[in-house]
Amino acid sequence: MIIPRYNIAPSHIPHAGQGVFLAAPVTRGSVLVAPDRIQQTLSHEQFLQLPGGSEEINSSVRWFERYYTVCPEWSDECYINHAFRPTGLWHLGFVFAMDNLPVGCEITMDYRYILGDHCQPAFVDSLTQQPIIGLPWSQVIAETTQQLLALLPAPAAA
Numbered sequence: 001m002i003i004p005r006y007n008i009a010p011s012h013i014p015h016a017g018q019g020v021f022l023a024a025p026v027t028r029g030s031v032l033v034a035p036d037r038i039q040q041t042l043s044h045e046q047f048l049q050l051p052g053g054s055e056e057i058n059s060s061v062r063w064f065e066r067y068y069t070v071c072p073e074w075s076d077e078c079y080i081n082h083a084f085r086p087t088g089l090w091h092l093g094f095v096f097a098m099d100n101l102p103v104g105c106e107i108t109m110d111y112r113y114i115l116g117d118h119c120q121p122a123f124v125d126s127l128t129q130q131p132i133i134g135l136p137w138s139q140v141i142a143e144t145t146q147q148l149l150a151l152l153p154a155p156a157a158a
Contacts, residue, residue, distance in 0.1 A: 001036045001077075002107075008079055012106055014126045016081045020107040026097045029151040032088050032107055033077060033095035041067045044116065061114035065137050068116070069093075082132055083108035084125055089151065090114055091144040096151055113140050 004026050011019030026032065042050075044066035061069055080088070080095070086108040088095040095109055115121065115134025124131050135143075 001075075002033050003031050006076070006107070008076055011079075011081050013081050013083070013108070015123075016126060018079045019081050020076060020079045022101055022103055022105045022107065025103055026101045028097055028099050029148075029153070030097045031094055032097055033080070035069075035093035040070050042070055043067060047116070066116075081106070081108050082111040082125060084110060084128060084130070086110050089144060089147050091148050092141075096148060098147075098151065113144060 002020060005023035007021045007023050008018050009021050011017060013019065047068045047070075050070075087098055087101055087105055088107050088109045089098050090109045090113045095107070101107075111121070111132050112135045115132070117134055117136045119134035120131055
Protein backbone atom coordinates (compact mmCIF):
# COMPACT_ATOMS: atom_id res chain seq x y z
CA MET A 1 0.00 0.00 0.00
CA ILE A 2 1.21 3.50 -0.80
CA ILE A 3 1.31 5.48 2.45
CA PRO A 4 1.42 9.21 1.54
CA ARG A 5 -1.27 10.88 -0.53
CA TYR A 6 -0.49 10.40 -4.22
CA ASN A 7 -1.76 10.64 -7.77
CA ILE A 8 -1.31 8.44 -10.81
CA ALA A 9 -0.31 10.43 -13.91
CA PRO A 10 1.87 10.04 -17.00
CA SER A 11 5.45 9.38 -15.92
CA HIS A 12 8.22 11.87 -16.63
CA ILE A 13 10.37 8.87 -17.58
CA PRO A 14 10.30 8.27 -21.35
CA HIS A 15 8.31 5.18 -22.38
CA ALA A 16 7.40 4.34 -18.76
CA GLY A 17 3.64 4.84 -19.03
CA GLN A 18 1.99 5.91 -15.78
CA GLY A 19 3.80 6.90 -12.61
CA VAL A 20 3.09 7.54 -8.91
CA PHE A 21 3.40 11.20 -7.87
CA LEU A 22 3.31 12.58 -4.35
CA ALA A 23 0.32 14.77 -3.43
CA ALA A 24 1.96 15.71 -0.12
CA PRO A 25 5.63 16.24 0.79
CA VAL A 26 7.47 13.49 2.67
CA THR A 27 10.63 13.56 4.71
CA ARG A 28 13.78 11.56 4.12
CA GLY A 29 13.48 8.02 5.50
CA SER A 30 9.67 8.03 5.59
CA VAL A 31 7.87 4.90 4.48
CA LEU A 32 6.38 5.44 1.03
CA VAL A 33 5.14 1.89 0.45
CA ALA A 34 4.42 -0.89 2.95
CA PRO A 35 3.61 -4.47 2.00
CA ASP A 36 0.00 -5.57 2.18
CA ARG A 37 -2.13 -8.22 0.54
CA ILE A 38 0.83 -10.60 0.23
CA GLN A 39 -1.06 -13.85 0.07
CA GLN A 40 1.48 -16.11 -1.54
CA THR A 41 5.21 -16.57 -1.80
CA LEU A 42 6.87 -18.96 -4.21
CA SER A 43 10.30 -20.53 -4.11
CA HIS A 44 12.60 -19.78 -7.02
CA GLU A 45 11.88 -23.25 -8.40
CA GLN A 46 8.11 -22.67 -8.22
CA PHE A 47 8.55 -19.23 -9.76
CA LEU A 48 10.39 -20.75 -12.74
CA GLN A 49 7.38 -23.03 -13.38
CA LEU A 50 5.06 -20.06 -14.03
CA PRO A 51 4.15 -19.52 -17.69
CA GLY A 52 6.37 -16.88 -19.34
CA GLY A 53 4.66 -13.53 -19.79
CA SER A 54 1.76 -14.55 -17.53
CA GLU A 55 0.01 -12.17 -15.14
CA GLU A 56 1.70 -14.02 -12.28
CA ILE A 57 5.19 -13.42 -13.74
CA ASN A 58 4.40 -9.78 -14.46
CA SER A 59 3.12 -9.18 -10.92
CA SER A 60 5.88 -10.92 -9.00
CA VAL A 61 8.93 -9.54 -7.25
CA ARG A 62 11.70 -11.11 -5.24
CA TRP A 63 10.70 -10.73 -1.60
CA PHE A 64 13.78 -12.21 0.05
CA GLU A 65 16.54 -14.68 -0.79
CA ARG A 66 15.06 -17.12 -3.34
CA TYR A 67 11.40 -16.39 -2.61
CA TYR A 68 9.00 -14.28 -4.65
CA THR A 69 5.63 -12.71 -4.01
CA VAL A 70 2.91 -13.08 -6.59
CA CYS A 71 0.26 -10.36 -6.36
CA PRO A 72 -1.81 -10.01 -9.54
CA GLU A 73 -4.30 -7.88 -7.56
CA TRP A 74 -1.68 -5.19 -6.84
CA SER A 75 -3.08 -1.75 -7.01
CA ASP A 76 -1.24 1.44 -7.83
CA GLU A 77 2.14 0.12 -6.64
CA CYS A 78 2.58 -1.36 -10.10
CA TYR A 79 3.04 2.22 -11.39
CA ILE A 80 6.26 2.78 -9.44
CA ASN A 81 8.85 2.98 -12.18
CA HIS A 82 12.52 2.01 -12.29
CA ALA A 83 15.37 4.48 -11.90
CA PHE A 84 19.07 3.91 -11.27
CA ARG A 85 18.90 7.13 -9.20
CA PRO A 86 15.56 6.49 -7.49
CA THR A 87 13.53 8.64 -5.12
CA GLY A 88 12.63 5.54 -3.08
CA LEU A 89 14.71 2.75 -1.55
CA TRP A 90 13.25 -0.76 -1.67
CA HIS A 91 14.14 -2.80 1.43
CA LEU A 92 12.34 -6.09 2.22
CA GLY A 93 9.08 -5.00 0.62
CA PHE A 94 9.06 -1.47 2.03
CA VAL A 95 10.00 1.62 0.02
CA PHE A 96 11.57 4.52 1.94
CA ALA A 97 12.02 8.13 0.79
CA MET A 98 15.65 8.65 -0.29
CA ASP A 99 15.44 12.37 0.48
CA ASN A 100 12.94 15.04 1.44
CA LEU A 101 10.51 14.76 -1.47
CA PRO A 102 8.22 17.61 -2.57
CA VAL A 103 4.67 17.50 -3.86
CA GLY A 104 4.71 16.33 -7.48
CA CYS A 105 7.81 14.15 -7.10
CA GLU A 106 7.56 10.81 -8.89
CA ILE A 107 8.22 7.77 -6.68
CA THR A 108 10.78 5.52 -8.35
CA MET A 109 12.87 2.58 -7.18
CA ASP A 110 15.76 0.49 -8.45
CA TYR A 111 14.28 -2.67 -9.97
CA ARG A 112 17.61 -4.49 -9.63
CA TYR A 113 16.67 -5.05 -5.97
CA ILE A 114 13.38 -6.83 -6.77
CA LEU A 115 14.53 -9.01 -9.67
CA GLY A 116 16.05 -12.43 -9.13
CA ASP A 117 19.81 -12.89 -9.33
CA HIS A 118 20.96 -11.95 -12.85
CA CYS A 119 17.34 -11.73 -14.07
CA GLN A 120 16.89 -9.18 -16.85
CA PRO A 121 13.52 -7.75 -17.96
CA ALA A 122 12.75 -7.20 -21.63
CA PHE A 123 13.21 -3.42 -21.25
CA VAL A 124 16.23 -1.23 -20.44
CA ASP A 125 16.57 1.90 -18.33
CA SER A 126 15.03 4.53 -20.60
CA LEU A 127 17.29 7.36 -19.41
CA THR A 128 20.65 5.57 -19.71
CA GLN A 129 19.77 2.74 -22.12
CA GLN A 130 21.62 0.42 -19.71
CA PRO A 131 20.22 -3.05 -18.96
CA ILE A 132 18.47 -3.62 -15.65
CA ILE A 133 19.88 -6.85 -14.19
CA GLY A 134 18.83 -8.35 -10.87
CA LEU A 135 21.54 -8.30 -8.22
CA PRO A 136 22.54 -11.26 -6.05
CA TRP A 137 20.51 -11.42 -2.83
CA SER A 138 23.53 -10.96 -0.56
CA GLN A 139 24.38 -7.75 -2.42
CA VAL A 140 20.77 -6.54 -2.30
CA ILE A 141 20.37 -7.00 1.44
CA ALA A 142 23.80 -5.50 2.18
CA GLU A 143 23.28 -2.45 -0.04
CA THR A 144 19.70 -1.70 0.98
CA THR A 145 20.49 -2.15 4.67
CA GLN A 146 23.43 0.25 4.45
CA GLN A 147 21.39 2.76 2.47
CA LEU A 148 18.47 2.54 4.90
CA LEU A 149 20.74 3.08 7.90
CA ALA A 150 22.12 6.19 6.21
CA LEU A 151 18.59 7.54 5.63
CA LEU A 152 17.33 7.19 9.17
CA PRO A 153 18.15 9.62 11.96
CA ALA A 154 20.43 8.33 14.69
CA PRO A 155 18.50 6.98 17.68
CA ALA A 156 18.21 9.34 20.64
CA ALA A 157 20.50 8.55 23.57
CA ALA A 158 18.72 6.85 26.47
